[in-house]
Amino acid sequence: MAAAAAARSQEHEEAVTCVDFWCNEFGMRARIALREKGVPFAFVEEDLRVRRRSDLVRRMNPVHRSVPILIHGGRPVCGSLNIVEYVGEVWSGGQEQEGTRRLLPADPLERARARFWADFVDREVYGAQTRFFTSRGEAKAAAMADLLGHLRRLEAVLGDRAFFGGDGFGFLDVALVPFSAMFHGYERHGGVDMAAECPALVRWVARCAERESVRGVLPSGHDMYEIHMEFYNIE
Numbered sequence: 001m002a003a004a005a006a007a008r009s010q011e012h013e014e015a016v017t018c019v020d021f022w023c024n025e026f027g028m029r030a031r032i033a034l035r036e037k038g039v040p041f042a043f044v045e046e047d048l049r050v051r052r053r054s055d056l057v058r059r060m061n062p063v064h065r066s067v068p069i070l071i072h073g074g075r076p077v078c079g080s081l082n083i084v085e086y087v088g089e090v091w092s093g094g095q096e097q098e099g100t101r102r103l104l105p106a107d108p109l110e111r112a113r114a115r116f117w118a119d120f121v122d123r124e125v126y127g128a129q130t131r132f133f134t135s136r137g138e139a140k141a142a143a144m145a146d147l148l149g150h151l152r153r154l155e156a157v158l159g160d161r162a163f164f165g166g167d168g169f170g171f172l173d174v175a176l177v178p179f180s181a182m183f184h185g186y187e188r189h190g191g192v193d194m195a196a197e198c199p200a201l202v203r204w205v206a207r208c209a210e211r212e213s214v215r216g217v218l219p220s221g222h223d224m225y226e227i228h229m230e231f232y233n234i235e
């Protein structure tokens with residue numbers, strides 16, 4: 001009896017749930033990080049097309065009521081970058097290279113740089129992308145130009161390395177790669193050719209897509225654009 005109760009309690013302590021919606025670029029980060037580390041998890045879908053947040057989200061993330069939320073042993077971790085960092089710390093096995101075992105680089109300076117550029121993705125890339133899909137005419141063209149400018153800046157950060165994490169796939173790769181699912185949307189909505197505009201980034205996306213963790217999470221560009229047309233009222 002006691003042994004069964006202890007096993008149940010341990011199971012509860014170890015249980016991992018990710019609350020998210022399938023096309024959420026922030027949430028994809030959490031799911032990629034978990035798969036990268038081979039952590040089994042339950043996926044609880046929060047339909048973002050519905051205005052009211054579920055009781056689970058309101059209880060687990062009362063401050064922002066946003067997803068993703070990682071629930072580990074009944075306790076929530078909120079904020080996608082925070083979640084990626086947490087996953088890298090708690091499940092630090094799984095990748096061969098020492099530098100990327102925790103997803104964040106081992107070197108403090110590289111770690112600070114990875115966090116800086118991940119914040120740039122959240123503020124600048126996501127900001128310009130939202131303006132691009134929500135504005136029309138000149139404002140839309142300006143947002144597209146900003147967005148491409150930000151992506152080219154990230155290309156320069158990548159340089160001639162295989163991944164932002166160097167030889168290994170790491171924190172900044174996880175932070176940025178979900179946005180590549182929108183490249184098709186940039187082409188359809190902005191009339192640009194992403195392979196011509198950001199060739200190094202497009203090659204990097206292809207390298208990332210060779211990983212099971214990324215392939216298993218990223219939706220098709222077509223599905224991603226379709227649902228965002230609905231979100232942003234694009235005809």
Ligand SMILES: N[C@@H](CCC(=O)N[C@@H](CS)C(=O)NCC(=O)O)C(=O)O
Nearest residue numbers: 024026048065066067068079080081
């Ligand atoms: N900074 C947060 C952003 C998360 C976020 O904004 N999530 C949005 C979806 S993109 C959300 O859950 N919104 C709640 C709502 O639409 O009611 C993170 O990185 O997790």
